[in-house]
Amino acid sequence: MKKILSAIIIIILLLNVFTLSFADAGPKPTLTIYVKNFASKDYYLDLLGKEGEYNYFYATDGNEKYDLMKDIPLYKYDKNGWKAIHMRTWLLRGNLKGVFNKEKIMMVHKFSYVGVPKKFKIIIQKENGDLQISKKIINRHFNSYIYYDMKTNTYEIYNNFHFNILSTTLLIVFTLLIELIVALLFRFNKWKVIIIINLITQIYLNLALYIFDGMFVYDYFYILIEVSIIFIEYLFYKRVVNDISNKLIFGYVLVANILSFLLGYIMIY
Numbered sequence: 001m002k003k004i005l006s007a008i009i010i011i012i013l014l015l016n017v018f019t020l021s022f023a024d025a026g027p028k029p030t031l032t033i034y035v036k037n038f039a040s041k042d043y044y045l046d047l048l049g050k051e052g053e054y055n056y057f058y059a060t061d062g063n064e065k066y067d068l069m070k071d072i073p074l075y076k077y078d079k080n081g082w083k084a085i086h087m088r089t090w091l092l093r094g095n096l097k098g099v100f101n102k103e104k105i106m107m108v109h110k111f112s113y114v115g116v117p118k119k120f121k122i123i124i125q126k127e128n129g130d131l132q133i134s135k136k137i138i139n140r141h142f143n144s145y146i147y148y149d150m151k152t153n154t155y156e157i158y159n160n161f162h163f164n165i166l167s168t169t170l171l172i173v174f175t176l177l178i179e180l181i182v183a184l185l186f187r188f189n190k191w192k193v194i195i196i197i198n199l200i201t202q203i204y205l206n207l208a209l210y211i212f213d214g215m216f217v218y219d220y221f222y223i224l225i226e227v228s229i230i231f232i233e234y235l236f237y238k239r240v241v242n243d244i245s246n247k248l249i250f251g252y253v254l255v256a257n258i259l260s261f262l263l264g265y266i267m268i269y
Helices: 003-027 064-069 161-185 191-209 218-238 248-266
Strands: 032-034 045-048 080-082 097-100 106-110 119-124 131-133 143-149 154-158
Touching: 032 045, 045 106, 161 191, 161 248, 191 218, 218 248
Parallel strands: 032 143
Antiparallel strands: 032 106, 045 080, 045 119, 097 106, 119 131, 143 154
């Protein structure tokens, strides 16, 4: 039991070091807002987060590029704890001004980095200083696209379902290939067992990540899921494979899953 606990701690530490070392190098959550039916291109757009729910208002010392704009209505807006995010913290990267897309005939606003909120409202300051606020929006995707109608103050959330299915399928296939290659190196020739167990654990992994997509603890949740998969696979193999030592089984499972973790992390980001 002590050996198992020690192994769990070592694995978590190793994966956590990788996440802390490389997480900032990869892309972060993104939110793209397409605005249509605007009367003028001369407006500001920000996202509202609710104080007490949004965790990054006080994580930085503000957003210095807006130090001279704190007197505008958009920044001053504070109703029931809802405040402009981007103007208050650089952890939500973007711009108050949109970019006109000639093909779509829409204004495009792109926000990114760790400050992309899960729950927010769109706030717009029009050319005459009037404010327009949308209803609360729930962001459930790592890369979200919203079409906002300024005239009706309504929105639609778009998610590329077919792309998500394709990328998930490719991830499962590549992961399985890695597992089989590592199995060859370990002379672990239980192909049918490997394929069945990996399909089960990959479905489990992807369902879990889909459910928790968009959470700020996503990286750490991913680590915990991967650690659980290592021990689930080990226990499965230990039960059904009798002609290979437990040490060899654990070594194979550990190496194969660390490599697949790295692949999955790169593909997700």
